[in-house]
Amino acid sequence: MDMERFNKRGMLIIPNPIMAKDAVHEKSLVVGQLYCPEGHDLINRRVVFNGYPGILIKVQRGSVTGLVGLSPICGDHARISIDIDLSSGEIMEFFCPVCDTLLPVHSPCSCGADLIAFFTEPGVDFTNCIGICSRVDCKNSQILINDELVSFSMIDAF
Numbered sequence: 001m002d003m004e005r006f007n008k009r010g011m012l013i014i015p016n017p018i019m020a021k022d023a024v025h026e027k028s029l030v031v032g033q034l035y036c037p038e039g040h041d042l043i044n045r046r047v048v049f050n051g052y053p054g055i056l057i058k059v060q061r062g063s064v065t066g067l068v069g070l071s072p073i074c075g076d077h078a079r080i081s082i083d084i085d086l087s088s089g090e091i092m093e094f095f096c097p098v099c100d101t102l103l104p105v106h107s108p109c110s111c112g113a114d115l116i117a118f119f120t121e122p123g124v125d126f127t128n129c130i131g132i133c134s135r136v137d138c139k140n141s142q143i144l145i146n147d148e149l150v151s152f153s154m155i156d157a158f
């Protein structure tokens, strides 16, 4: 890990560790930093995926709260839930586990729920963020850098 260099946005390109048969991309993007609106880093070593620290967020559904760890590897939908049972299709609210700030909506998801914004630099900037759907098991997520959607085909040009 020590020899790896994250770019200035804290992203790292690695060989795709996802062994699924339908994995079509040889390379994958790892998010190395991700912030709440108050500037707390949501990347946390308490949750590790393929050796990379994951995204730790607080989730709430009604009166039930818990922590969820998401894989920092783009396209990897691995997930760890702590103190909460997640049911497929449910819509959750996402909070910063440090300051309890509700993470803001970026845009509607095609499933009818919302894409929640995770900022790639400290500060609220909706042109530099990752959107993750608030619906459990919805696979939609997108990365916006300088207001452009970063697709996997563009990763090599990073």
Ligand SMILES: [Zn+2]
Residues within 6 Å of the ligand: 036, 037, 038, 039, 040, 096, 097, 098, 099, 100, 101
């Ligand atoms: Zn925070």
Ligand SMILES: [Zn+2]
Residues within 6 Å of the ligand: 109, 110, 111, 112, 113, 114, 133, 134, 135, 138, 139, 140
């Ligand atoms: Zn969705």
